[in-house]
Amino acid sequence: MHDRTGISRDRRGIAARAVVIAMVGLMLGGLETNIAVILFHYGILFLMALPFIGMPLRRLCWWAAGWTLISPVAAFLLRPWVGTNINPSDLDGNPALEHFAQPATLLADILVTGYYPALQWLSYLLLGILIGRLNLRSFGVQAGLLVAGVGLAGLSKFVSAFLLGPLGGLAVLLETPQGRRYDIEAMLPVSLTGIDQTGTWWWLAVSAPHSGTPLDLMHTAGTAAAVVGLCLMATRRLQWLLLPLSAPGAITLSLYSLHIWIMSIVDQQEIPLDPAPVYWAQAAVFIAIGLLLRKLGARGPLEYVAAGASDVARSAGAVSRR
Numbered sequence: 001m002h003d004r005t006g007i008s009r010d011r012r013g014i015a016a017r018a019v020v021i022a023m024v025g026l027m028l029g030g031l032e033t034n035i036a037v038i039l040f041h042y043g044i045l046f047l048m049a050l051p052f053i054g055m056p057l058r059r060l061c062w063w064a065a066g067w068t069l070i071s072p073v074a075a076f077l078l079r080p081w082v083g084t085n086i087n088p089s090d091l092d093g094n095p096a097l098e099h100f101a102q103p104a105t106l107l108a109d110i111l112v113t114g115y116y117p118a119l120q121w122l123s124y125l126l127l128g129i130l131i132g133r134l135n136l137r138s139f140g141v142q143a144g145l146l147v148a149g150v151g152l153a154g155l156s157k158f159v160s161a162f163l164l165g166p167l168g169g170l171a172v173l174l175e176t177p178q179g180r181r182y183d184i185e186a187m188l189p190v191s192l193t194g195i196d197q198t199g200t201w202w203w204l205a206v207s208a209p210h211s212g213t214p215l216d217l218m219h220t221a222g223t224a225a226a227v228v229g230l231c232l233m234a235t236r237r238l239q240w241l242l243l244p245l246s247a248p249g250a251i252t253l254s255l256y257s258l259h260i261w262i263m264s265i266v267d268q269q270e271i272p273l274d275p276a277p278v279y280w281a282q283a284a285v286f287i288a289i290g291l292l293l294r295k296l297g298a299r300g301p302l303e304y305v306a307a308g309a310s311d312v313a314r315s316a317g318a319v320s321r322r
Contacts, residue, residue, distance in 0.1 A: 007054035016313035018046035020306045029096035031264040040095040041116040064126035120212040142232040149226030156218040163205035248290030254300030
């Protein structure tokens with residue numbers, strides 16, 4: 001358990017890192033691209049998670065579970081109010097510096113109406129902090145993450161199917177204005193992005209990607225936990241097995257930003273490029289960069305900036321107390 005001074009230092013470091021990530025996200029948001037850039041949302045989520053740093057494990061469990069179940073209900077209740085009182089209610093694009101001229105719209109988009117609603121997505125950070133506090137070297141913990149994750153993911157889909165099928169939820173959704181306008185049944189396995197999920201509580205019964213419901217959060221959190229457990233088990237004796245993933249994974253801020261920039265160029269080509277070669281070329285180059293920097297013991301350029309800002313912020317309090 002960290003002492004109070006250590007927790008404060010950690011929070012300052014995370015806050016500084018969040019600001020760097022958010023600023024990178026705003027810069028990338030100004031590019032012409034079809035990708036929904038998540039970095040500004042990440043920065044906000046890091047700041048929202050600060051009160052939970054150092055929280056006792058049992059209390060953190062309750063917060064993570066409660067937030068996963070309750071935040072979608074809060075978002076469901078807030079969306080009609082936002083739609084009525086904030087115009088426009090979303091950015092219809094990536095957050096960029098110019099959007100600070102529309103603070104209400106920017107806040108509504110980031111928290112509730114946007115592609116990555118931070119109100120619900122804080123659930124992922126709380127669950128991630130919780131998993132990170134476990135003894136991840138223990139085989140029992142690794143197996144538990146795999147089994148519990150698969151079970152949670154499967155249960156969420158089963159419950160959603162039961163609510164929408166035998167209990168009649170889907171029939172109600174199909175009778176809503178959105179259901180009559182869109183092929184909701186075909187969209188449920190793919191995504192409900194852009195669908196106005198208001199008018200009936202049955203929207204909370206779906207588990208579609210980017211629906212932000214309790215069952216969606218449970219399914220995605222479960223699959224993520226299962227993948228973490230599986231990867232930890234796979235590398236217990238063969239640590240090199242996932243090196244092509246872990247090496248570039250150590251410099252994701254730099255590689256993600258590079259990917260957005262490359263795709264902003266690709267998206268502007270008059271003759272559309274075949275996406276498969278574009279994807280595999282980037283994957284190969286990014287793996288090579290990750291392996292090279294790992295061999296050299298170096299960080300990515302943006303990781304240096306973020307870590308430097310974090311180090312300065314962490315040491316600032318100690319300097320001020322002298």
